[in-house]
Amino acid sequence: MATSSAVPVDPQAAEKTAVLTAYDAMAAAETRSYANAVLDPELEKHATDKALADIKATLFWYQQRDIVMKGAPVHSPRVDSLDRSGGTWRASITDCVDSTAYNKVDKTSGKPVTAPSGPRRHVVTSTAQRTNTGPWQIYTSTIERDRTC
Numbered sequence: 001m002a003t004s005s006a007v008p009v010d011p012q013a014a015e016k017t018a019v020l021t022a023y024d025a026m027a028a029a030e031t032r033s034y035a036n037a038v039l040d041p042e043l044e045k046h047a048t049d050k051a052l053a054d055i056k057a058t059l060f061w062y063q064q065r066d067i068v069m070k071g072a073p074v075h076s077p078r079v080d081s082l083d084r085s086g087g088t089w090r091a092s093i094t095d096c097v098d099s100t101a102y103n104k105v106d107k108t109s110g111k112p113v114t115a116p117s118g119p120r121r122h123v124v125t126s127t128a129q130r131t132n133t134g135p136w137q138i139y140t141s142t143i144e145r146d147r148t149c
Contacts, residue, residue, distance in 0.1 A: 016079040019091045019128050022046050022136035023077050030055050034069035037062060037107060051126065051141040062104075067113055071101040076149075077126075091136070093126040096149035123147040 010016070026046035033040040039059060047055060062068065077095035084090070100120045104113040126141040 012082050015082055015089060016091075018130075019079050019082065019093065019136050020077055022128060023093055023095070023126065023138055024075070026051070026138045026141075027073075027075055031069070031072050033059050034062060037066075037068050045135070046137060047141075048137045049139040051138045054141065065113075066107045067104050068107045070103055070105050070110075073102045074098040074100075087132050089130045089132075089136075091128040093128060093138075095124040095126065097122055097124050097143070119148040121149050123149050 023046075025042065029040040029043035029046060033043060033055065037059070039056065043055065044052060075095050075097055077093050080092045080094050082089070082091045098121045105111060106113055123144045124141060125144060127139045128136050129139055130136040
């Protein structure tokens with residue numbers, strides 16, 4: 001008689017995948033926004049509340065200084081927790097963001113603006129929510145500059 005070693009199925013796997021899809025889409029739209037010095041129209045589909053406000057504030061700061069970002073950060077997000085209370089799903093996400101190949105440059109000349117100092121890998125913690133009928137959106141996203149990964 002053969003025995004099978006069944007791998008347990010995560011009942012929340014589909015929701016976790018959906019959370020990470022929304023997070024990845026937000027991060028991609030954020031990168032495009034900073035690269036073009038214009039708010040990417042896809043951003044508001046995936047980011048809201050403080051996460052969206054923080055991205056808009058950073059973009060405004062870059063625009064005022066004629067700065068764009070070149071390259072792209074490398075993300076390694078994971079869903080740490082996922083729960084549902086009432087009609088709302090909530091998730092927490094931890095990401096290790098490597099910005100080694102992501103740099104501020106003068107929009108006109110393309111020359112580096114400042115030489116980065118310190119670590120180029122940081123922990124980013126985020127929260128996401130969705131209602132039973134709505135899409136996942138990222139509500140907060142905080143770079144923890146004192147934590148490297």
